Amino acid sequence: MFVGAQVSLYPMTDGFVDVILSSLSALDPWRDRLRIETDDMSTLMVGPPEVLLPALRDLYVAAAAKRHHCVLRVTLSRGCPGEPDDPICQTDALAQNTTPLETRQSEALAAVQGTDATGEIARAQFSLYVMGSGDHMAEIMGCIGFLKESGTFDRSKNFCTRLIGDAGPVFATLQEAFCRFGPPNGHVTMDLTVSANSPSTH
Amino acid sequence: MFVGAQVSLYPMTDGFVDVILSSLSALDPWRDRLRIETDDMSTLMVGPPEVLLPALRDLYVAAAAKRHHCVLRVTLSRGCPGEPDDPICQTDALAQNTTPLETRQSEALAAVQGTDATGEIARAQFSLYVMGSGDHMAEIMGCIGFLKESGTFDRSKNFCTRLIGDAGPVFATLQEAFCRFGPPNGHVTMDLTVSANSPSTH
Numbered sequence: 001m002f003v004g005a006q007v008s009l010y011p012m013t014d015g016f017v018d019v020i021l022s023s024l025s026a027l028d029p030w031r032d033r034l035r036i037e038t039d040d041m042s043t044l045m046v047g048p049p050e051v052l053l054p055a056l057r058d059l060y061v062a063a064a065a066k067r068h069h070c071v072l073r074v075t076l077s078r079g080c081p082g083e084p085d086d087p088i089c090q091t092d093a094l095a096q097n098t099t100p101l102e103t104r105q106s107e108a109l110a111a112v113q114g115t116d117a118t119g120e121i122a123r124a125q126f127s128l129y130v131m132g133s134g135d136h137m138a139e140i141m142g143c144i145g146f147l148k149e150s151g152t153f154d155r156s157k158n159f160c161t162r163l164i165g166d167a168g169p170v171f172a173t174l175q176e177a178f179c180r181f182g183p184p185n186g187h188v189t190m191d192l193t194v195s196a197n198s199p200s201t202h
Numbered sequence: 203m204f205v206g207a208q209v210s211l212y213p214m215t216d217g218f219v220d221v222i223l224s225s226l227s228a229l230d231p232w233r234d235r236l237r238i239e240t241d242d243m244s245t246l247m248v249g250p251p252e253v254l255l256p257a258l259r260d261l262y263v264a265a266a267a268k269r270h271h272c273v274l275r276v277t278l279s280r281g282c283p284g285e286p287d288d289p290i291c292q293t294d295a296l297a298q299n300t301t302p303l304e305t306r307q308s309e310a311l312a313a314v315q316g317t318d319a320t321g322e323i324a325r326a327q328f329s330l331y332v333m334g335s336g337d338h339m340a341e342i343m344g345c346i347g348f349l350k351e352s353g354t355f356d357r358s359k360n361f362c363t364r365l366i367g368d369a370g371p372v373f374a375t376l377q378e379a380f381c382r383f384g385p386p387n388g389h390v391t392m393d394l395t396v397s398a399n400s401p402s403t404h
Contacts, residue, residue, distance in 0.1 A: 006327070006361055008395070010212040010273055017401065040402035041327050041395065044360055071212055073275055075329055075393050077361040081339055125208070125243050127277055129331045129391060131338055137283055158246050159208055159279045159391070189331060189361070191277050191393040193210065193243065199219065200242035 001185070002083035003091065004035075004046035005076045007056065012069040019066050026062035030055035035088055042075075048091035049078065049179050057118070057171035064120045064167070064196035076178060076190040093175075094184035101142035108146045108176035115172040122167040123201070124152075126174065126192040127160045130182035143181040147173065160191075170194070203387070204285035205293065206237075206248035207278045209258065214271040221268050228264035232257035237290055244277075250293035251280065251381050259320070259373035266322045266369070266398035278380060278392040295377075296386035303344035310348045310378035317374040324369040325403070326354075328376065328394040329362045332384035345383040349375065362393075372396070 011019035027036070034047040034055060045052060060072045077083075078094070095104050128143055130136035147153050147161055152173045154162035163170050174192065182188040213221035229238070236249035236257060247254060262274045279285075280296070297306050330345055332338040349355050349363055354375045356364035365372050376394065384390040 002360075004360060006359070008273070010214060012212060012214060012216075012218040014214075014216045016214040016271065039359075040400050041325060041364070041397055042359075046360070069218065071210070071275075073395065075361055077329075080361065083360060123243060127279075127391065127393075129333060131331060131333060136333055157208070157241075157244075158206055158248070158285060159277055159282065162243070189329065189393075191329075191391075193275065195243055198242050 001078070001089045001091065002046070002080060002086050003049055003052065003078040003089040004044060005052055005056070005074050006042040007045055008042045008073045009059070009063055010071040010073065011063065011066070019063060019068060019070065023059055023062040023066070026058040027055055030058070033088070046086060047088055048093060049175060050091060050093040053171050053175035053178070057167055060122060060194055060196070061118045061120045061167050067197055069198050070196045072194040074192040076192060078178070079185055079187045081187060093179045095180040097183045104180040105142065105146040108180045109149055111176050112150050112152070112169050112172045115168045117166040118168045120167045120196065122165065122170040122194050122196065123198070124163040124170050124174065124192065124194045125157070125160050126190055128177055128181065129189045131187040131189070136182070139181045143177050147177065203280070203291045203293065204248070204282060204288050205251055205254065205280040205291040206246060207254055207258070207276050208244040209247055210244045210275045211261070211265055212273040212275065213265065213268070221265060221270060221272065225261055225264040225268070228260040229257055232260070235290070248288060249290050250295060251377060252293060252295040255373050255377035255380070259369055262324060262396050262398070263320045263322045263369050269399055271400050272398045274396040276394040278394060280380070281387055281389045283389060295381045297382040299385045306382040307344065307348040307351070310382050311351055313378050314352050314354070314371050314374045317370045319368040320370045322369045322398065324367065324372040324396050324398065325400070326365040326372050326376065326394065326396045327359070327362050328392055330379055330383065331391045333389040333391070338384070341383045345379050349379065
């Protein structure tokens, strides 16, 4: 199993370098469970989803707290057939797709409802892709059913779904969507954008 | 057929609103062939790929020319089974997958080589997803074969491919990758980031 993300932070301010560098310490509690590599376009974070999503949440909250308009952009992937297994990705967080969709939806809702608030609002927009054979649209529709009950659902748009709420339950919703739908050893990806402090929302 | 993109521009400057608004006129020559809707997180652009990709290129070039670090973020989709047919998306640009991969690769290379330069450098990073049944990895590998010969190939990264070059051939490469691989009526998506004027590349 190989699980990871390409991650970028876009602070809409002249001081964007400072916002990025001063937010990175939010990753410190997670670093021993992630492999992290940075280039000029994105940062690769490799590790299990139950570490990856909370680490992304903490990075987002730290950047949002600088009060600039700031966007976190993430390409998440698990089970890509082109990637080698990596022991750091060992996880029990992926649901078995032999478990009925209804059961997985209930477990996902319980996980979101048990999540603490962070004090920062997150507006998220994402697409979940389930690759390969099998009924990928049934898994997507099952995930959308969960999202609509999650308490963080905002609305469907073309090609993606919007969430809004405190960053705690929003990132928990994203984690559940990524882990409980699509086969556990299949190739599943997520194209994710999370926006803070946009002037367009006032 | 339904083809479109969710598009966002992230200028890393206090004057981000001005950069965005003053770049939008680059879309004017394309507006009669696109349907465009904006909210606080992204702009939906619906239309055929041979209009969509050049329009995105022109938007990128206009924003890059302001000389701030600026990122164009795009979620491209064609053939999503959840979207209705739309006459504005009528296109002959999608290759038949009965055409051998080698032929499609040659046609794609010819198209990129025939593209004019814009004068702006583009560093792009993208993932191409081919959904549904069938041998999606064969199509992806065929596309990667084309990319490596395209003249814009930079390198493979985990989960994505990097391109670098003038924005003309770079966006042409992206258009060919999106149109010539995966079945013409299948569900194909692209998660795309294009970066201008990053201080990290100096």
